[in-house]
Each structure stands twice: as structure tokens, then as C-alpha cells.
Amino acid sequence: MRIEAVDFFYLSKPEVLDIGDGSQDALLVRVRAGGLEGYGKCEAAPLPSIASLICPMSHSACKPVSASVLGATLDEPEDIRRIGDAVRTNSLDLLQADHTLSGIDMALWDLLGKRRGEPVWWMLGWPRALPKTPYFSVLFGDTPEETLAKGRAARRKGFRAAKFGWGPFGRGTLAEDEAQLAAAREGLGPDGILLVDAGTVWNDDVAAARQRLAALERERANWLEEPFVSGALDEYRQLAAHGSVRLAGGEGCHNFFMAKHMIDRAGLGYAQIDAGRIGGITVAKAVADYAAAKGVTYVNHTFTSHLALAASIQPFAGLAGHEICEHPAEPKPLALAITKNHLLPGADGQVRLPEAPGLGMEIDAAALAPYVLEVEIRVKGATLYRTPAL
Amino acid sequence: MRIEAVDFFYLSKPEVLDIGDGSQDALLVRVRAGGLEGYGKCEAAPLPSIASLICPMSHSACKPVSASVLGATLDEPEDIRRIGDAVRTNSLDLLQADHTLSGIDMALWDLLGKRRGEPVWWMLGWPRALPKTPYFSVLFGDTPEETLAKGRAARRKGFRAAKFGWGPFGRGTLAEDEAQLAAAREGLGPDGILLVDAGTVWNDDVAAARQRLAALERERANWLEEPFVSGALDEYRQLAAHGSVRLAGGEGCHNFFMAKHMIDRAGLGYAQIDAGRIGGITVAKAVADYAAAKGVTYVNHTFTSHLALAASIQPFAGLAGHEICEHPAEPKPLALAITKNHLLPGADGQVRLPEAPGLGMEIDAAALAPYVLEVEIRVKGATLYRTPAL
Numbered sequence: 001m002r003i004e005a006v007d008f009f010y011l012s013k014p015e016v017l018d019i020g021d022g023s024q025d026a027l028l029v030r031v032r033a034g035g036l037e038g039y040g041k042c043e044a045a046p047l048p049s050i051a052s053l054i055c056p057m058s059h060s061a062c063k064p065v066s067a068s069v070l071g072a073t074l075d076e077p078e079d080i081r082r083i084g085d086a087v088r089t090n091s092l093d094l095l096q097a098d099h100t101l102s103g104i105d106m107a108l109w110d111l112l113g114k115r116r117g118e119p120v121w122w123m124l125g126w127p128r129a130l131p132k133t134p135y136f137s138v139l140f141g142d143t144p145e146e147t148l149a150k151g152r153a154a155r156r157k158g159f160r161a162a163k164f165g166w167g168p169f170g171r172g173t174l175a176e177d178e179a180q181l182a183a184a185r186e187g188l189g190p191d192g193i194l195l196v197d198a199g200t201v202w203n204d205d206v207a208a209a210r211q212r213l214a215a216l217e218r219e220r221a222n223w224l225e226e227p228f229v230s231g232a233l234d235e236y237r238q239l240a241a242h243g244s245v246r247l248a249g250g251e252g253c254h255n256f257f258m259a260k261h262m263i264d265r266a267g268l269g270y271a272q273i274d275a276g277r278i279g280g281i282t283v284a285k286a287v288a289d290y291a292a293a294k295g296v297t298y299v300n301h302t303f304t305s306h307l308a309l310a311a312s313i314q315p316f317a318g319l320a321g322h323e324i325c326e327h328p329a330e331p332k333p334l335a336l337a338i339t340k341n342h343l344l345p346g347a348d349g350q351v352r353l354p355e356a357p358g359l360g361m362e363i364d365a366a367a368l369a370p371y372v373l374e375v376e377i378r379v380k381g382a383t384l385y386r387t388p389a390l
Numbered sequence: 391m392r393i394e395a396v397d398f399f400y401l402s403k404p405e406v407l408d409i410g411d412g413s414q415d416a417l418l419v420r421v422r423a424g425g426l427e428g429y430g431k432c433e434a435a436p437l438p439s440i441a442s443l444i445c446p447m448s449h450s451a452c453k454p455v456s457a458s459v460l461g462a463t464l465d466e467p468e469d470i471r472r473i474g475d476a477v478r479t480n481s482l483d484l485l486q487a488d489h490t491l492s493g494i495d496m497a498l499w500d501l502l503g504k505r506r507g508e509p510v511w512w513m514l515g516w517p518r519a520l521p522k523t524p525y526f527s528v529l530f531g532d533t534p535e536e537t538l539a540k541g542r543a544a545r546r547k548g549f550r551a552a553k554f555g556w557g558p559f560g561r562g563t564l565a566e567d568e569a570q571l572a573a574a575r576e577g578l579g580p581d582g583i584l585l586v587d588a589g590t591v592w593n594d595d596v597a598a599a600r601q602r603l604a605a606l607e608r609e610r611a612n613w614l615e616e617p618f619v620s621g622a623l624d625e626y627r628q629l630a631a632h633g634s635v636r637l638a639g640g641e642g643c644h645n646f647f648m649a650k651h652m653i654d655r656a657g658l659g660y661a662q663i664d665a666g667r668i669g670g671i672t673v674a675k676a677v678a679d680y681a682a683a684k685g686v687t688y689v690n691h692t693f694t695s696h697l698a699l700a701a702s703i704q705p706f707a708g709l710a711g712h713e714i715c716e717h718p719a720e721p722k723p724l725a726l727a728i729t730k731n732h733l734l735p736g737a738d739g740q741v742r743l744p745e746a747p748g749l750g751m752e753i754d755a756a757a758l759a760p761y762v763l764e765v766e767i768r769v770k771g772a773t774l775y776r777t778p779a780l
Contacts, residue, residue: 010769012446022449022483045452045484047445047769048438052486055437056402059412060556061589062435092590092619093412094435095644095667096442096486166450199451200482203475229482231647254485257621261651277485376768379400379437 001034001115003072006104007388008053010046011371013334020139020166020199023304023328023335028368029103031111033074038111039363041308041338042103043276044096049103050375052096054385062093065100074115077123080108084282088255098254098279105280106311106359113358120311120359124285126318131350133161134327135195137303140167144183151187154329158349161324162188165197165225170212178215185219193324195248197225204232206239213243223248223270230258233265240267251301253278259287263296272326274301275312284315288322298322305335306342310359313343317353325351337367365390391424391505393462396494397778398443400436401761403724410529410556410589413694413718413725418758419493421501423464428501429753431698431728432493433666434486439493440765442486444775452483455490464505467513470498474672478645488644488669495670496701496749503748510701510749514675516708521740523551524717525585527693530557534573541577544719548739551714552578555587555615560602568605575609583714585638587615594622596629603633613638613660620648623655630657641691643668649677653686662716664691665702674705678712688712695725696732700749703733707743715741727757755780 012025027046031038042049057063068086073079084105091097109120121129136154141147147164154162164184169177181196188194196216202208209227216224223246228235230252240247246269253259254277263271271291275284291298298319300312309328316322327345328335336342340362343351354360369390377385402415417436421428432439447453458476463469474495481487499510511519526544531537537554544552554574559567571586578584586606592598599617606614613636618625620642630637636659643649644667653661661681665674681688688709690702699718706712717735718725726732730752733741744750759780767775 016447016449018447018450020450022452025446025448043483045442045445045448045486047767047774048441048484048486051438051441051767052435055435056415057406057408058415058435059406060408060410062412063408088619089590089593092642093433093667094438095489096435096438099485200479203479229478229647231645231651233647233651252482255621257619257623261621261623277483373770374768375770376766377437377441378764378766378768380763380765384437 001074003031003033003069003074005032006053006066006069008050009387009390010050010373010375011334011368012373013332021332023331026305026334026338027103028338029107031104031107033111034115036111036114038107038114038358039307040103040106040110040311041276041305042099043274043304043308044099044102047375048096049100050385051377052094052100054377056379061090063090065091065097065104069104074108074112077112080105080112080282083108084279099277102276102278102280105282106275109281110358117357119353119355119357120281120314121317121353124314129317129353130320131352132313132325133323133349134159134325134345134351135161135163135193136329137163137326138329140164140169140180142168144179147180148183148187151184155189155192158345160349161193161195163195163197163326166199170198170201174211177212181215181219194219194221195223195225196221198227200226200229202227204228204235206235209239210242213245216245217243221245225249225272226251230262233261236266236268246270248272248299255279256283256286260290263291263294268296270297270299272299272301275315276308281311281314288316288319292319292322299324300326302326303328304331305338307338307359307361309343310353310361313353327351334371337364337371340364391464393421393423393459393464395422396443396456396459398440399777399780400440400763400765401724401758402763403722413721416695416724416728417493418728419497421494421497423501424505426501426504428497428504428748429697430493430496430500430701431666431695432489433664433694433698434489437765438486439490440775441767442484442490444767446769451480453480455481455487455494459494464498464502467502470495470502471672473498474669489667492666492668492670495672496665499671500748507747509743509745509747510671510704511707511743514704519707519743520710521742522703522715523713523739524549524715524735524741525551525553525583526719527553527716528719530554530559530570532558534569537570538573538577541574545579545582548735550739551583551585553585553587553716556589560588560591564601567602571605571609584609584611585613585615586611588617590616590619592617594618594625596625599629600632603635606635607633611635615639615662616641620652623651626656626658636660638662638689645669646673646676650680653681653684658686660687660689662689662691665705666698671701671704678706678709682709682712689714690716692716693718694721695728697728697749697751699733700743700751703743717741724761727754727761730754
């Protein structure tokens with residue numbers, strides 16, 4: 001079949017708050033071919049991604065993403081790889097393109113799976129989709145009391161693992177961070193798996209990050225995530241050499257090479273990959289294979305919808321021993337409205353991918369409708385983009 | 391003073407061809423503060439960059455670039471560094487932001503220089519702007535005969551050095567590439583400095599690149615540029631170990647870390663930095679200092695306008711021994727129309743930066759006017775961007 005349409009939908013809450021919660025808006029992707037539809041989601045700024053889909057060509061290596069997708073053949077997984085390679089070549093100088101491709105790639109896998117009657121994880125070569133241990137992923141509370149309550153909520157909802165991130169952490173005194181970490185541990189209980197996300201707050205300042213290591217060790221944090229920006233490979237490695245807390249990072253990677261460099265050179269214990277940013281399920285799968293070969297544990301990065309969650313687990317669905325899995329704990333109603341079904345933990349506390357074709361998620365167009373923002377982009381009197389009908 | 395306005399102008403030829411010539415369109419940046427104007431240029435896809443300037447906030451680390459610039463204080467060079475850091479923090483998850491910041495950073499330096507009556511290179515700490523040896527930068531001809539003519543044109547116009555790139559190179563047979571290289575050498579003459587740009591054609595295929603090394607050595611190419619994409623550090627290093635041809639690369643770097651990794655790990659002889667992509671003059675200066683400390687020669691990447699050229703030479707203006715300088719040889723009339731003055735080689739064949747305040751370039755609004763594309767971006771009925779008056 002040939003790809004007939006690539007449609008982007010900018011969804012948003014009426015009011016977006018200045019907090020580290022990426023579930024306040026969304027960029028939903030729909031691809032159509034052969035009478036079927038596939039869906040994906042870019043974990044990306046919606047408007048620049050829409051612009052990168054439809055912008056006029058600047059030169060041979062700076063084409064709109066749509067130029068490499070529309071009209072392309074889609075019959076085999078290899079076709080999806082070829083389309084991704086074409087985007088990376090034809091949009092080499094269009095920086096946003098990796099984020100834009102990511103949601104399209106998901107939609108292509110979803111569409112191909114529906115066509116073939118196969119789940120994505122099967123097409124990726126996994127004989128089974130193994131159950132994963134979800135962690136309850138939340139922002140730190142503004143106060144230790146709020147954080148304590150969130151830790152207790154995680155246990156009450158059946159999660160043994162929880163991650164606390166962003167918010168005030170790393171922005172105040174060491175004593176304040178210590179109180180936050182103690183509250184998180186208390187709320188989660190002594191046998192809980194405690195994960196901590198610094199949200200790049202120290203940028204590349206190893207000394208600032210080192211100050212927190214003792215408290216992280218005392219509260220038995222299983223990992224410290226993103227002490228630094230993704231490019232700070234040397235700083236990651238220096239910090240990793242300083243303590244017993246394992247480091248996690250990689251959500252900022254927007255191509256295979258960035259992830260490879262982090263795995264090879266940053267001293268990571270965990271490579272966290274966002275399939276909605278790195279170029280989609282295809283690239284994420286290549287990273288999962290590489291991480292496994294190098295003895296680094298692969299983890300999905302997913303803070304938003306269950307469509308993103310279903311897509312982001314596929315790349316390591318069959319990787320035994322890579323068991324932990326990020327699970328959005330407090331997504332905004334918008335994020336939950338995207339799909340009719342949700343990947344909730346079972347009675348055993350584990351999360352399982354659907355056995356249904358494609359991503360196995362059902363889009364809820366009616367629930368989404370109130371969140372769709374009408375966008376129009378005009379250049380030289382011509383309308384290059386107008387929000388399509390959902 | 392406080393930054394009052396950041397205006398983007400999308401300029402384009404009526405028809406953009408599918409060739410590796412980035413001078414067919416342009417994104418001009420104007421910043422206003424204290425009754426003065428500064429100008430810069432993003433070497434980036436215009437529409438996605440405009441969208442990244444004005445898009446609604448997605449969350450605390452995905453804000454529009456304008457949020458970190460408008461209203462900011464600008465009195466000292468340190469203010470420009472602070473604004474860049476703010477953009478990288480507040481727009482961490484907005485991939486396009488580095489490209490967008492690049493032109494703004496140039497405009498801020500230009501504006502601050504005009505305010506202080508100082509050239510940018512002086513504010514960067516260089517006691518003098520040294521003359522640079524420009525190389526005539528062109529695409530390979532479609533045939534060896536065309537390439538031969540381009541080489542002769544370089545000498546006729548007073549250039550001893552010339553770079554041939556993109557076009558058919560690396561896309562056909564080895565014999566075809568050998569004929570192109572021989573033609574380039576013949577046109578340039580035996581004493582010419584021959585530079586070759588593969589334009590990432592081999593992606594990360596070391597074997598394909600190796601096949602061309604013998605011909606490059608035979609024709610005494612001074613460097614082989616971008617055999618691979620910027621992330622392929624290991625592949626660069628492997629190729630560098632195979633022959634005597636020095637490697638050049640780095641134009642794809644969009645932050646300091648990427649450039650640092652290339653300098654540290656890719657076996658480069660030359661680090662080519664595009665100030666219009668890496669985050670502006672500020673980041674490019676940091677890379678120039680780092681390259682010099684590591685014994686790698688810094689070179690500007692500039693294929694378009696003389697505004698971009700003036701900005702891109704500033705970071706290494708005072709670096710003795712880093713003498714070679716890319717000079718756009720066949721820019722489209724649009725690119726030449728941007729400024730009234732141009733940085734042409736003097737009688738000695740050298741190029742010199744202006745001594746005038748800021749970048750020392752005068753924008754030609756009247757000449758530009760025919761190239762301005764009217765753009766309008768509307769979200770939810772509100773106009774977020776409309777091309778301002780030039």
C-alpha cells in the first residue's frame with residue numbers, strides 16, 4: 001500500500017501551567033494507507049513539529065518531513081526503516097525533524113500491524129511481550145508532605161516502584177533535598193523501589209550533583225536520573241565514578257548516535273529512551289538491542305498518554321531482565337482521553353502490552369475533540385496547514 | 391537596556407531547487423532594544439524556526455524561544471550568555487530551539503556592539519581581527535567539465551583555495567568520483583588548496599568512504615569534509631586512522647557538547663562550526679577556544695550570506711594559525727541582497743572583518759523586500775505570528 005495522508009492534531013488543555021508536566025498538551029499523528037489508519041504521538045512541541053511537516057523545501061537536505069513519507073510504499077517493516085532513513089537524509093538540516101518523525105514512525109508500525117494482523121512487538125522480532133514492572137512516575141511535591149502523600153498513593157494503587165522528579169528538587173538547599181528524599185522513601189516504605197529524577201537541574205555541574213549522592217545512597221535510591229543534560233557525557237561518567245547510585249539518562253536523545261554515545265561513555269546503569277523523540281519505535285528498538293549488548297538496562301521514558309506508553313514499551317517488549325517500565329501516574333485528563341483502553345497494572349502489579357494488531361490501542365476521537373486546537377499556517381497567501389477533521 | 395522585539399523574516403527565492411544550495415532562502419532575525427537594531431541569521435528551516443519562536447508553552451522545559459529573550463536585560467556580553475543558557479533550559483525539549491537561538495544570539499551581539507561602539511570580535515576578547523584565507527566554496531559540477539570550470543573560476547577570482555562539495559560526489563561510481571577530483575585539481579592548478587565535501591553521503595559507511603581515500607590522496611586534497619553524519623564519531627575516527635587525508639566536520643553540531651565530542655573523539659583535523667546552527671556566536675566562540683586548546687583547527691561553515699559570514703568569522707577572528715575561512719562563492723542573489731556591504735578578499739587575497747561596531751554589516755531592507763514571504767500562524771483563532779514590517 002501507499003501512504004495517502006499524514007495528519008497532525010495539536011491537542012491542549014485550555015491552560016498550560018509552567019510545571020514539568022508534559023501531559024498538558026499533545027501532538028497526535030494519524031497516517032492513512034490502504035483504507036486503514038495508524039496512530040502515533042510526538043513527544044514534542046506541537047507547533048514547530050507541524051511546521052516541520054509541511055514547511056517549504058529550503059534545499060536538498062532541508063525538506064519538509066512529509067516529502068519523505070507521503071506516497072511511500074508500506075508493506076514490510078523494512079519500508080518503515082527506509083522511510084526513517086529518507087527523513088534523516090532529506091531533512092538533515094531540519095533540526096525538529098527527529099521529533100516529528102517519531103510520532104509518524106509509531107503510526108506507521110501501528111498501521112502496518114493492522115494490515116498484517118500482527119502486534120508491533122511481534123513485527124519487531126520479539127516472540128513474546130514480557131510483563132514489565134511499572135513505576136509510578138510523578139513530580140516531587142512542592143513540600144516534603146506532598147511528596148510523602150504521593151509515595152503513599154503509589155503503594156495504595158499497587159505500585160511497588162515510584163519515581164519522583166523535577167519540582168523543587170536540586171533548586172534549593174541540600175537540606176531541603178534531603179527532606180524531600182526522606183519523605184519519598186517514607187511514603188514508599190522500606191521495600192519500595194525509589195527512583196529520583198533531577199530533570200537536568202545541574203546542567204553539567206558535577207560538584208552540585210555530588211552533594212546529593214550521600215542522601216540518595218542513604219535513602220537507597222535505585223537510580224539518579226538526568227543529573228545533567230544529555231550531551232554531558234564526561235560529566236555523567238565522572239559522577240558515576242563517585243558513588244554507588246546508578247545513573248539513568250537518555251530521554252533527550254533524538255537519534256541513535258546520541259543514545260549510543262551515552263551507553264558507551266556516560267557510565268549509565270539505565271538508558272531511558274523516549275520513542276516519541278528518538279525517531280520512533282524503529283530507532284528505539286535499535287537502541288534497546290545495543291543497550292542489552294552493552295549490559296546497560298533499557299527503560300522507556302513515558303510521562304504522558306497510554307498511546308505513548310504502548311509505543312514506548314514495544315522496543316524492549318521481549319528483553320528479559322529489562323523489567324522496569326515508566327508509567328505515567330498523574331497524567332492530565334487530556335492524556336487519558338487519547339485512547340479508550342489503558343495499560344493498567346494487573347493483579348500481579350505488572351503491565352502487559354496488548355496482543356491486538358498494531359499498537360493495540362483504540363483512539364477515542366469523541367473524547368479528544370474538545371482538546372483539538374485549530375491551527376492554520378499560511379505562507380504567501382497559500383494555506384500550508386489547517387487542522388484536519390479528526 | 392531591555393529587549394523590546396525579536397522579529398523573524400522568512401526570505402526566499404520564488405522557486406527553490408532540489409540542490410544542496412542553502413542560499414535559496416534565509417531566516418533573517420532583527421532584535422530591537424534601546425532604540426537600536428541588531429541583525430542575525432539562522433541557518434535553519436525558516437518556518438519551523440518561526441514556530442519555535444512563538445509557539446505556546448507545552449510545559450516548563452518546552453517554552454517558546456521568545457519567552458527567554460523578550461524583556462531580558464542586555465548591557466554586557468554576560469547578558470547574552472545568560473539569555474542563551476535560559477533558552478537551553480526553558481526550551482530543553484524544543485528540538486528546533488538551538489537553530490532558532492543561533493540567529494538571535496548573532497543579533498544580540500550586533501546590537502550590543504552598536505550600543506557600545508565596539509566590534510563583536512573585540513567584545514569576544516580578541517585584541518585584533520586577523521586576516522583569513524578564504525576558500526571559494528561551490529557545489530561539484532554535474533560533470534567533470536563543469537567542475538574544471540569552477541576550479542578555474544576560483545583562481546581567476548583570486549582564490550587560491552577552493553572547496554567542491556555535494557552534487558554527484560559519492561553517489562555514482564568510484565571512477566566518476568576520480569574524474570571529478572582530477573577535474574577539480576586541474577582547474578585549481580597544482581599549487582591550489584583543494585578541499586572536498588562529501589555532504590554526509592556515506593552516512594556511517596566507513597568502507598564506502600575508504601574507497602575514495604586513494605584518489606583524494608592522489609589529488610592532494612587538504613581535507614575530506616563530512617564523509618558521515620555528525621553523530622558518527624567512531625566511524626570518523628576509524629576513517630581518520632586509514633589514510634593521510636585529514637577529516638573536517640561539525641557543521642551539523644547544534645550545541646557545544648556535540649562539537650566537543652567531535653573534537654575529542656572523531657579524529658578531526660578541522661572543526662567546522664556554523665554559528666547559525668550551534669547556538670550563535672557565543673557557543674561558537676567556546677568551541678573555537680576548545681578546538682584551539684585541543685590542537686584542532688577551527689573553521690567557519692558559511693555557504694550563504696555575508697551577514698552569516700561576518701557572524702561566523704567572529705568566534706575565531708583572533709585565533710592565529712586558524713587561517714582558512716569558508717567563503718560563499720556562488721550565493722543566490724537573495725543572499726547577496728541581505729547586506730549593502732560584502733566581505734570580499736582584498737588585493738592580498740585575504741578577508742578581513744569590519745572594524746565597525748557590532749557585526750559591521752549594513753542590512754539592505756529595500757533590496758530584501760521582494761524576497762520577504764508573508765507568513766501567518768493562527769492557533770485557536772489568535773494570530774501568533776504575522777510577518778512584521780521590515
